[in-house]
Amino acid sequence: MMALADSLTAPVNKVIPFSLVDGPGSRCSIFLQGCNIACKYCHNPETQNLCVACGLCVEQCPAGALHKQGKQVMWNKDACVQCDTCIHVCPHKASPKIERLTPSEVFEVVHSYQPFIRGITVSGGECMLHPDWMRELFSLCRGAGLGTLIDSNGCVPFWEHEDLLEVADGVMLDIKAWDTDVFKRLTNGDASVVKRNLALLAEHDKIEELRIVVVPGWNDPEETIAGIASTLGSKIASTKLKLIRFRRFGVVGELADAESPTDERMVELEALACKAGFGTVELR
Amino acid sequence: MSEFMDIITAGNLTYGQKLIHLAQAAENCEHPIPTTPEFDWFFERDAICDMHEGNAPYRPRYICCDMERFARQGSDFLRLDAPDNLDDLLMNLQILYQNVPSVTGRPVYVGQLDRVFDPFLDGLSDEEILPRFKRFLNYIDRTVASGYCHANLGPEDTRAGRLLLKADAEVQNAVPNFTLKYDPEVTPDDFARLALQTSMACANPAYANDRMLRDIYPLAQDGPKDAYTVVSCYNVLPVRGGAYCLDRVKLSQLADLATSVDHFMNELLPNATGALLEYMDARIKFLVEDSNFFQTSFLVKEGLIERERFVGMFGMIGMHECIEKLLGPDHVYGSDPEANDLADEIMTKMTAQVQAWDAPYSEAGGGKYMMHAQAGFGDQTSSTPGVRIRVGSEPEVFFDHIRHCARMHRFFTAGVSDIFPVEPTAAQNVDALLDVVKGAFAVDDKYLSFYPSDSDLVRITGFLVKRSEMEKFARGEAVLADTSHDGEGNWRANDLADRKVRLG
Numbered sequence A: 001m002m003a004l005a006d007s008l009t010a011p012v013n014k015v016i017p018f019s020l021v022d023g024p025g026s027r028c029s030i031f032l033q034g035c036n037i038a039c040k041y042c043h044n045p046e047t048q049n050l051c052v053a054c055g056l057c058v059e060q061c062p063a064g065a066l067h068k069q070g071k072q073v074m075w076n077k078d079a080c081v082q083c084d085t086c087i088h089v090c091p092h093k094a095s096p097k098i099e100r101l102t103p104s105e106v107f108e109v110v111h112s113y114q115p116f117i118r119g120i121t122v123s124g125g126e127c128m129l130h131p132d133w134m135r136e137l138f139s140l141c142r143g144a145g146l147g148t149l150i151d152s153n154g155c156v157p158f159w160e161h162e163d164l165l166e167v168a169d170g171v172m173l174d175i176k177a178w179d180t181d182v183f184k185r186l187t188n189g190d191a192s193v194v195k196r197n198l199a200l201l202a203e204h205d206k207i208e209e210l211r212i213v214v215v216p217g218w219n220d221p222e223e224t225i226a227g228i229a230s231t232l233g234s235k236i237a238s239t240k241l242k243l244i245r246f247r248r249f250g251v252v253g254e255l256a257d258a259e260s261p262t263d264e265r266m267v268e269l270e271a272l273a274c275k276a277g278f279g280t281v282e283l284r
Numbered sequence B: 001m002s003e004f005m006d007i008i009t010a011g012n013l014t015y016g017q018k019l020i021h022l023a024q025a026a027e028n029c030e031h032p033i034p035t036t037p038e039f040d041w042f043f044e045r046d047a048i049c050d051m052h053e054g055n056a057p058y059r060p061r062y063i064c065c066d067m068e069r070f071a072r073q074g075s076d077f078l079r080l081d082a083p084d085n086l087d088d089l090l091m092n093l094q095i096l097y098q099n100v101p102s103v104t105g106r107p108v109y110v111g112q113l114d115r116v117f118d119p120f121l122d123g124l125s126d127e128e129i130l131p132r133f134k135r136f137l138n139y140i141d142r143t144v145a146s147g148y149c150h151a152n153l154g155p156e157d158t159r160a161g162r163l164l165l166k167a168d169a170e171v172q173n174a175v176p177n178f179t180l181k182y183d184p185e186v187t188p189d190d191f192a193r194l195a196l197q198t199s200m201a202c203a204n205p206a207y208a209n210d211r212m213l214r215d216i217y218p219l220a221q222d223g224p225k226d227a228y229t230v231v232s233c234y235n236v237l238p239v240r241g242g243a244y245c246l247d248r249v250k251l252s253q254l255a256d257l258a259t260s261v262d263h264f265m266n267e268l269l270p271n272a273t274g275a276l277l278e279y280m281d282a283r284i285k286f287l288v289e290d291s292n293f294f295q296t297s298f299l300v301k302e303g304l305i306e307r308e309r310f311v312g313m314f315g316m317i318g319m320h321e322c323i324e325k326l327l328g329p330d331h332v333y334g335s336d337p338e339a340n341d342l343a344d345e346i347m348t349k350m351t352a353q354v355q356a357w358d359a360p361y362s363e364a365g366g367g368k369y370m371m372h373a374q375a376g377f378g379d380q381t382s383s384t385p386g387v388r389i390r391v392g393s394e395p396e397v398f399f400d401h402i403r404h405c406a407r408m409h410r411f412f413t414a415g416v417s418d419i420f421p422v423e424p425t426a427a428q429n430v431d432a433l434l435d436v437v438k439g440a441f442a443v444d445d446k447y448l449s450f451y452p453s454d455s456d457l458v459r460i461t462g463f464l465v466k467r468s469e470m471e472k473f474a475r476g477e478a479v480l481a482d483t484s485h486d487g488e489g490n491w492r493a494n495d496l497a498d499r500k501v502r503l504g
Helices: A002-007 A056-060 A085-089 A103-111 A131-143 A162-167 A180-187 A191-203 A221-238 A263-276 B003-009 B015-027 B037-044 B067-073 B086-097 B113-120 B126-143 B159-171 B189-202 B251-256 B261-290 B319-327 B337-355 B398-409 B424-428 B430-442 B467-474 B483-493
Strands: A010-019 A027-032 A066-069 A072-075 A099-101 A119-123 A147-152 A170-174 A207-214 A240-245 A280-283 B062-064 B109-112 B150-153 B177-182 B206-209 B228-231 B235-238 B241-250 B310-317 B370-373 B418-422 B447-452 B457-459 B464-466
Touching: A010 A103, A010 B398, A027 A103, A027 A147, A056 A066, A056 A085, A099 A103, A103 A131, A119 A131, A131 A147, A131 A162, A170 A191, A180 A191, A191 A207, A191 A221, A207 A221, A207 A263, A221 A240, A221 A263, A240 A263, A263 A280, B003 B015, B037 B261, B062 B109, B062 B228, B062 B235, B067 B086, B067 B109, B067 B113, B086 B109, B086 B113, B086 B126, B109 B113, B109 B228, B113 B150, B113 B159, B126 B159, B150 B159, B150 B228, B159 B189, B177 B189, B189 B424, B189 B430, B189 B447, B206 B430, B235 B310, B241 B251, B241 B261, B251 B261, B251 B310, B251 B319, B261 B310, B261 B319, B261 B337, B310 B337, B319 B337, B337 B370, B337 B398, B398 B418, B398 B430, B398 B447, B424 B430, B424 B447, B430 B447, B447 B457, B464 B467, B464 B483, B467 B483
Parallel strands: A027 A119, A119 A147, A147 A170, A170 A207, A207 A240, A240 A280, B109 B150, B150 B177, B177 B206, B241 B310, B310 B370, B418 B447
Antiparallel strands: A010 A027, A010 A099, A066 A072, B062 B241, B206 B447, B228 B235, B235 B241, B457 B464
């Protein structure tokens, strides 16, 4: 088992030592590369796919920080000037600036931020594509007294990874839309998995917060609020809901120039969510 | 025109500010304190500095009255009975403040206000207390009108403390500066959160590591629960006492005189330190033996201060530039291990020399002078405050910055501090700020402060000013608080608007 754990790696896009917005208190956020859906409003589209080593970015890197080695693009972190040219020229919504790290290697980094942080949050991309890696990392963190949160789009079945939930404090779960077709059009994913995850996480008391990004004309926040309410039952009273305005910053494709919802719209949804019985409702 | 006429005819000073300037100009016509040739040599080269405290000190630099005692007993000299109720107490304090001097001519300490007020709140509702506190805070802001004026709170959670925080957030004043003494073992998280919310609303309070500071001075006999209080730009001083003086070695200018690191370490540093120690002795002896302050002040007679609870502060400034000059620009203080090790060595050596010196009239300091990381004033350039990292050179990771601060804080007993502008959105996650304060104090950081990066109220060396007031003064208009004068120059000269915004 140890040998397996040691050799286990995940593609790490970024480690942010201090985040204000990824859960309660001061947290270190770990962003993994690669996603299983493709939201139209994705703010970090370069995290969606893994590099296919086409090499286009290698030629264009002004700092000479990239080179091809076999079927991989290698990134020299020290030479990189963080100009993001590689990301801008990539036709595959990927980034060569990732490191494949073991749970122990990431733990060493986050451990060095103690005592200034109370925990870590693993995000993405979609971090649930690496459940075994996360379980290992979370076990190490818990041993050091650090909290452990998962930030997920809910499209990977949590019921296949209940051992991970045992070492996770909770999940920050996106409910991107409720209607199956609306969900599909917005994300190219399957809403039924998200709904089943919602019920399972509620049953296990593992919902840290639920999030709806309000995208005018693209999703169905009223139905989503109602659907969550009927799934959660009485547990809604202890559930936190974040209603997040769509913002076009970083967005590419069809929604690159789309409008944010109005303040009136957000306040209207906030009132609806409060009425539905959520313990806490926050507008962002 | 003479210096006096320049002051008399100035267009950007209020009447009160002219009086203070004229008094200082008059004081400086006298030269009663003898200096040594060595002191003069360093002084002429700006490597040691008397902080323009005045040539003939006739009052201590900082006075920290035992306000709890005053609240119990009133004052014979001021013909004030012991207060029966909150209104009496507030009036008594306002009268006392008019009679407490300092180097600025106005009080730098208005009390550990939560403990002073708490016994007087019974029978009053929050709605009755809050407007009284707001009026009282406005009174201090408009009459003391100096950002060096300071109030303390904590570490206990009190009703008065909560209401004062609430009042301070509403009045949005630069004066007084507030410090919360914080100890995670004593201060409930809930109270700390309220304080942090207040900091995000009005840049006050700042945070003192109570665990590290409470044993520096002996307790006053039958005195307040704490032996210390924080005043001005974070000077940690004995309550019911204060500081005779603050003088400083300017390390950046001292490094200009060095031919090598060895020359700096083995000749310049010990010689400048020695010259300043001798000067402080002479200054304090004049104040204690000749000025008649302690012999005549009603504050002494009524037990609000005791001469034995005053200390001299030995200050230093400009570590960042000193290291840059000694090691070259490739060794950036704060990030480079060799630079940091040299800074550590300088402080170790200077502190040892100060501690080996027998200071006169320093009973509360154990017969020694107290080390202070002086944070500067006015528009001085080329000297970053104390042991702080220069604006623009801050380590990328906030936690590395704090660890560096904590490492350097260990040398200082009479105050050392850091200032961090933070993302305004931190107001929505004060738990994160609380985690940072807890983390910092767990690694022995002694003092830190925050202000939201978009705030009108900003911290200069430690004192608060309003950006809008600085802009007014820069346009040539007179402004009420003279710390806006110091702030305006310092803000520009030291690129303070470019401090690295943390928690982003």
